[in-house]
Amino acid sequence: MIEKRQFYINGAWVNPLAAKDHKVINPSTEEPCAVISLGGQADTDAAVAAAKAAFPAWMATPAAERIAFAEKILEAYKARAEDMAQAISLEMGAPIDMAREQQVGAGSWHIANFIAAARDFAFDEPLGDHAPNDRIIHEAVGVVGMITPWNWPMNQVTLKVIAGLVAGCTMILKPSEESPLNAVIFAEIVDAAGLPKGVFNLVNGDGVGVGSQLTAHPDVDMISFTGSSRAGRIISKSAADTLKRVSLELGGKGANLIFADADDKAVKRGVIRCMNNTGQSCNAPTRMLVQREIYDQAVEIAAETANAIPVGPANEAGRHIGPVVNEVQFNKIQDLIQQGIDEGARLVAGGTGRPDGLNRGFYVKPTVFADVTNEMTIAREEIFGPVLSIIPFDTEEDGIRIANDTPYGLTNYVQTGDPARANRLARALRSGMVEMNGQSRGAGSPFGGMKQSGHGREGGKWGIEDFLEVKSVSGWT
Numbered sequence: 467m468i469e470k471r472q473f474y475i476n477g478a479w480v481n482p483l484a485a486k487d488h489k490v491i492n493p494s495t496e497e498p499c500a501v502i503s504l505g506g507q508a509d510t511d512a513a514v515a516a517a518k519a520a521f522p523a524w525m526a527t528p529a530a531e532r533i534a535f536a537e538k539i540l541e542a543y544k545a546r547a548e549d550m551a552q553a554i555s556l557e558m559g560a561p562i563d564m565a566r567e568q569q570v571g572a573g574s575w576h577i578a579n580f581i582a583a584a585r586d587f588a589f590d591e592p593l594g595d596h597a598p599n600d601r602i603i604h605e606a607v608g609v610v611g612m613i614t615p616w617n618w619p620m621n622q623v624t625l626k627v628i629a630g631l632v633a634g635c636t637m638i639l640k641p642s643e644e645s646p647l648n649a650v651i652f653a654e655i656v657d658a659a660g661l662p663k664g665v666f667n668l669v670n671g672d673g674v675g676v677g678s679q680l681t682a683h684p685d686v687d688m689i690s691f692t693g694s695s696r697a698g699r700i701i702s703k704s705a706a707d708t709l710k711r712v713s714l715e716l717g718g719k720g721a722n723l724i725f726a727d728a729d730d731k732a733v734k735r736g737v738i739r740c741m742n743n744t745g746q747s748c749n750a751p752t753r754m755l756v757q758r759e760i761y762d763q764a765v766e767i768a769a770e771t772a773n774a775i776p777v778g779p780a781n782e783a784g785r786h787i788g789p790v791v792n793e794v795q796f797n798k799i800q801d802l803i804q805q806g807i808d809e810g811a812r813l814v815a816g817g818t819g820r821p822d823g824l825n826r827g828f829y830v831k832p833t834v835f836a837d838v839t840n841e842m843t844i845a846r847e848e849i850f851g852p853v854l855s856i857i858p859f860d861t862e863e864d865g866i867r868i869a870n871d872t873p874y875g876l877t878n879y880v881q882t883g884d885p886a887r888a889n890r891l892a893r894a895l896r897s898g899m900v901e902m903n904g905q906s907r908g909a910g911s912p913f914g915g916m917k918q919s920g921h922g923r924e925g926g927k928w929g930i931e932d933f934l935e936v937k938s939v940s941g942w943t
């Protein structure tokens with residue numbers, strides 16, 4: 467059993483002050499695989515005090531030096547890539563090849579991109595003709611509490627930590643208690659890069675403990691949060707007492723509009739994308755909206771595709787999907803599949819229960835429902851498992867109306883052979899991101915949502931701006 471009880475505070479690995487033990491469960495086997503500590507108020511206070519003390523000097527460090535630290539982190543990150551992939555695979559169930567390529571790969575992609583974006587970033591700029599004697603200084607917000615989920619752990623940690631570092635913020639990272647091991651390795655990587663003490667701190671904990679302590683803490687200037695809309699609401703309310711800045715990356719219920727003139731791989735691509743990471747992605751295209759002319763054929767292809775997706779343990783090589791993260795999620799997904807059946811959706815692949823031969827572990831059958839209406843629970847709630855809902859539509863207007871009829875607004879997808887229509891939809895869909903015809907986002911592109919998917923943007927120069935104040939100085943000479 468792996469034991470990682472210490473926290474990284476003020477440049478050193480320290481024993482917890484007020485912690486209790488927490489077992490991390492391997493979702494492939496349902497057996498405990500590690501013990502960590504969940505911090506308490508004294509641990510949170512110590513980390514915040516370290517970050518606060520480190521802030522003035524770090525903020526004043528020239529951007530080029532901060533970027534040089536990010537370069538060292540990238541080097542150390544690449545050297546520990548295999549350790550992180552193993553940890554992610556063990557604790558949250560990502561199949562090992564996928565963990566290497568996508569989970570850990572996303573982290574190095576983001577670090578490299580922030581280095582490039584920060585090199586181009588004007589941290590200090592004249593206002594020009596509009597106000598010739600004024601200057602803008604983009605100055606770090608201060609001490610940031612960074613709270614991350616388990617589903618793409620290194621993706622989310624690097625999106626926050628590296629952007630915050632190059633912006634000049636100091637920080638306390640509280641990763642998800644479901645996937646803490648990879649964050650501990652990340653803290654070792656940061657330690658190896660030799661950052662000034664107190665700039666980066668890691669305290670493990672849960673939401674009601676360290677998470678809410680950071681959110682309420684008077685010396686924390688900002689919370690950067692990725693997780694559920696449920697926790698996002700609680701965090702917003704709690705942060706209001708100290709009027710701290712809050713950046714929220716929350717849930718989604720993305721629509722994938724497939725028009726009759728879409729390419730012939732569109733349906734298959736949509737199913738695979740929905741099921742990737744065992745359906746545990748905020749931006750998964752979970753509602754497939756199919757134009758009536760090709761509806762029956764699309765349902766058939768979707769069912770065939772889902773039935774052909776292998777499911778298996780995370781430590782096995784190959785292109786399969788693993789278990790979902792924990793028992794709570796497993797039971798919630800089972801209930802939602804049952805609800806889909808009870809509300810009258812037509813089950814065409816998968817269903818309740820574990821896949822054949824997998825009697826232990828949180829494995830879910832890749833599941834497809836046809837004849838779903840947008841009012842059904844499976845079309846409204848974020849399921850966070852390998853479950854796809856197919857909804858028919860007639861006209862473009864009809865498709866747009868159904869796609870936008872959701873409280874969420876993270877990513878929508880459009881598949882059509884008509885470029886003019888694709889561009890019309892890109893404007894009409896109310897979401898922070900629109901991906902067309904299988905084209906994925908570039909690393910420097912901003913990631914974030916509208917409506918109840920949150921606010922704030924991560925990635926590229928927008929991700930750096932999230933951690934900056936805009937200071938105007940008049941009378942600059």
Ligand code: NAD
Binds near residue numbers: 672697700715717
């Ligand atoms: P979660 O909200 O339960 O937990 C996320 C993090 O918040 C964890 O570290 C948890 O300990 C902490 N937390 C929970 N309650 C808290 C509270 N009251 N105060 C402070 N911190 C609290 O979410 P999860 O189950 O870990 O992750 C899945 C969710 O994350 C899904 O809804 C998914 O859509 C969302 N997500 C969003 C994005 C995005 O960029 N929009 C990316 C990935 C995941």
